[in-house]
Amino acid sequence: MNSSRLQVEEYKKGILSGNRVMLARAITLVESTLPDDQNLAGEILDVIIPYTGNSLRIGITGSPGVGKSTFIESFGKTITESGKKIAVLTVDPSSQITRGSILGDKTRMEELGKNPMAFIRTTPSGQTLGGIAGHTRETILLCEAAGFEIIVIETVGVGQSEFSVKSMVDFFLLLMLAGSGDDLQGIKKGIIEMADAMAVTKADGENIKRANATMADFQQALHLLQPQSSGWTPKVVTCSAIHSKGIVDIWNMIQQFKKEMESSHLFEINRQNQQSFWFDEHFQTLLAMDHLKFPSVQSKRDALKTLVQTKKISARKAAQDLLDKYHQAVSSKR
8 A cells, every 4th residue: 555545544534533633634635726735635535425425514694794703603502512513614705915814713703613512614715706715515525524413604795605605505594684674675686595594693682673673674575586496485583693592593493494305305406416516516627727737728828818908819719719729739648
């Protein structure tokens, strides 16, 4: 057995035993752009695949200021108190200028971060559109193999990220601020349609009345939408993470959702569709990067870009010429 295979087996043993250091190192490999790291990460994923898929995956999103981290910490404590292990995967927004990120979620979820039943991984979003790190799906699999029964994926905020996270979770929760019902027209209809439930946060003190009014506004809005194909009727609730009000009810609602989806076999069908989507998406990513292997294609690309910029050729014609060049390069390699 070569050293590389031995290393893979060590990772497998460590991850399956719940070793957090080994889990974190494996996630780092998955996130790495180095070819050797990517090859090793691929081997690790191949050997742990049979031990994945046994978690409940929950996506949580909401606009900045809605209190996602505070909610997730309270929600996570509810999960661990029920005897289940939770992994929180949160994507920190990266600056497109400095490429830096704040990485503050572990600080904001300090109590949960110290809980032996919880694992928090914060990843800079880098150049990925929306707010989902490029390898979130692989990280989910690694956490499942490590024995985490509940996986929470937090997105950066309302936007393109919601469509990405919906394709990798079982339940999608949209957090709303009390009073946001006043801006109902400005909220993207697609995001509301994707949500399996909406929770109006910070429903405490003098804010309770506004929270209830917002809940009523969204309940009314849901009546105008087409019913979900699953047969599930999205719920609208209020909660206060600081006072732990409504958090247990939200957890019970999610468990009821899972029970209903499993009884109709839609839970497994959704998972299978997600696997197919992941396969297609990953293939498209590899295909988009494949041209980087051919210097002649890169040279052609630079030349065509100059022609496009100087209006000597249309972008459509340039793209077709580059594709032809790529096909020639692939054929000659054979």
